Amino acid sequence: MSLKAVRGFTEGIPHNKALGMEMLELDRGEARFKLPYDPKLVGNPDTGVLHGGAITALLDACSGASVFAALTEWVPIATLDLRIDYLRAAEAGRDVIAHATCYKKTRNVAFTRAVAYHDDPDDPIASSVGTFMLSTKPGSTK
């Protein structure tokens, strides 16, 4: 699947747009997304820190894009599971970057790992692993 097609597909997703997500980089089996800080995504109004859910959505979207970027031809995919470890609180007022890698692809399943960070990938806010079913029928994840 061409990287241009992945970019167009990802940027057209309504929830990605609603979150203000931007695709920074796309390479074979790799994606880097930015979630700009936005007060509407705050989870704790006292501290201004983003809600974990917004970071979940960012990691899910970025991981899915890394799978598309690893495919040679377009097939529908569906997230089977996603595990997120919250390593530390995000800092108020700062953008969050996600970097995802599709590190293994079999005939049926693709495996991803990703980190979310402010500016240093070695000082992550969250890390995740995911599995994606390939060539799903519409409406099913199996």
Add this chain to the structure above:
Amino acid sequence: MTLVEQLAAAKQSGDYQALLDAVPYSKFLGLSARSDGDALITTMRFADHLIGNPALPALHGGTLGALMESAAIFELLVRAETVVLPKTITLTVDYLRSGKPVDTHARAFVTRQGRRVTNVRVEAWQDDRGKLIAAAAAIFLVKPAQE
């Protein structure tokens, strides 16, 4: 009012919607909460901006994760005897069926309440309570807000 004060007020009045509305991200997702007997049900009202796959169409996986995490936190806030703000350590979501463009409900069950850590599992469904669209397991760090 701080979130902790708001939480204390909600625990007194039993009106948790005000607490949900105080969290910008919960409003963004369109969350509401209601009691159903002993159960606390958190609902994410369908809106176009929750779509992750316009072709099907289907909900974005991130919105389901966020709904279930919120339902778990809510359950802990309601159940806890003291006012605590749980911190998510880890969240694992199993996606079972694609989310249709309709309202989604979630209910959390506390598996084990420890002194520092609480394990919670969460179920999410749409029009059929017996057909789960997602299931999650979450672990929270729970300590009194004063600490």
